[in-house]
Amino acid sequence: MDKIIIEARINEYALKSANPNIPYTVDEIVRTAVGVQEAGAAILHFHGRTPDGGADTSVETNAEIIRRVRAETDLLVLPTLGFIANDVAAERRIDTVAALARDPATRPEIAPIDTGSANLEDWDAATRSFGQAERIYQNSTASLIHYARTLREVGVKPKMVSWSVGFTRRALALMEAGLIDAPGYMLFHLTDGRYITGHPPTVAGLEAHLAFLPQDRKIHWTVNCLGGNLLKLVPEIARRGGNFAIGIGDYPYPELGLPDNATLVREAVRLAKAEGRTPATPAEAREILL
Numbered sequence: 001m002d003k004i005i006i007e008a009r010i011n012e013y014a015l016k017s018a019n020p021n022i023p024y025t026v027d028e029i030v031r032t033a034v035g036v037q038e039a040g041a042a043i044l045h046f047h048g049r050t051p052d053g054g055a056d057t058s059v060e061t062n063a064e065i066i067r068r069v070r071a072e073t074d075l076l077v078l079p080t081l082g083f084i085a086n087d088v089a090a091e092r093r094i095d096t097v098a099a100l101a102r103d104p105a106t107r108p109e110i111a112p113i114d115t116g117s118a119n120l121e122d123w124d125a126a127t128r129s130f131g132q133a134e135r136i137y138q139n140s141t142a143s144l145i146h147y148a149r150t151l152r153e154v155g156v157k158p159k160m161v162s163w164s165v166g167f168t169r170r171a172l173a174l175m176e177a178g179l180i181d182a183p184g185y186m187l188f189h190l191t192d193g194r195y196i197t198g199h200p201p202t203v204a205g206l207e208a209h210l211a212f213l214p215q216d217r218k219i220h221w222t223v224n225c226l227g228g229n230l231l232k233l234v235p236e237i238a239r240r241g242g243n244f245a246i247g248i249g250d251y252p253y254p255e256l257g258l259p260d261n262a263t264l265v266r267e268a269v270r271l272a273k274a275e276g277r278t279p280a281t282p283a284e285a286r287e288i289l290l
């Protein structure tokens with residue numbers, strides 16, 4: 001079977017109070033990048049952070065991260081658009097990535113487009129109550145078209161992020177409209193714990209996604225799990241020819257003793273190898289995806 005492409009999701013907006021190994025500073029991010037490449041990752045997904053853990057969507061910080069990661073690794077870089085942290089106006093979320101891409105030295109290989117909007121409440125099953133009940137992750141179709149056009153203009157590969165089947169249908173429509181080129185790179189964004197917007201991280205949750213992924217076009221699919229343990233699904237993903245995106249940014253992995261990113265990636269690689277899948281190098285991932 002094909003080599004398995006591993007994306008490391010090293011920090012998101014997770015806090016050191018959840019796992020002290022979450023990288024915030026440029027130094028911490030670069031050290032983490034070196035570690036996850038050694039462990040088998042090919043793609044680095046990172047969020048710029050302030051020293052106290054806030055969101056840093058500035059071009060300067062992100063450019064410094066990319067330059068230094070490239071000086072020390074071969075990883076494909078995949079920054080964020082800024083999620084809710086960068087929402088002056090949703091369509092402006094692409095501006096940082098577009099600015100980075102104007103200089104080949106800091107042009108990301110890949111950038112994410114979440115192909116739909118979502119309620120991002122905090123469901124507390126113990127108390128049966130909702131927190132963040134007003135929070136909406138807004139991605140209008142007009143914004144998506146703007147992101148896709150901008151990424152094409154600046155030569156960055158879009159990663160289509162699907163939280164549920166409706167998102168997949170919209171991603172396919174963007175491809176049909178000629179806004180996103182094949183081969184597609186699609187992330188099935190499973191959710192667990194207090195996040196109830198995505199499919200659950202179960203075989204049924206994964207199968208529901210795969211049932212609506214057309215077989216007649218080239219789409220490389222990968223899977224992450226926000227708020228829960230992805231490892232239990234890694235063997236299934238590996239057997240079905242998928243890839244995975246894992247990191248302590250999505251979930252602190254208390255059951256593994258709050259590991260660092262490299263330790264977590266190594267454990268996932270062990271599970272994938274047991275299914276006969278070896279990790280793609282960054283050069284191989286580049287060949288497959290770009």
Ligand code: ZN
Nearest residue numbers: 012045047080
């Ligand atoms: Zn992210």
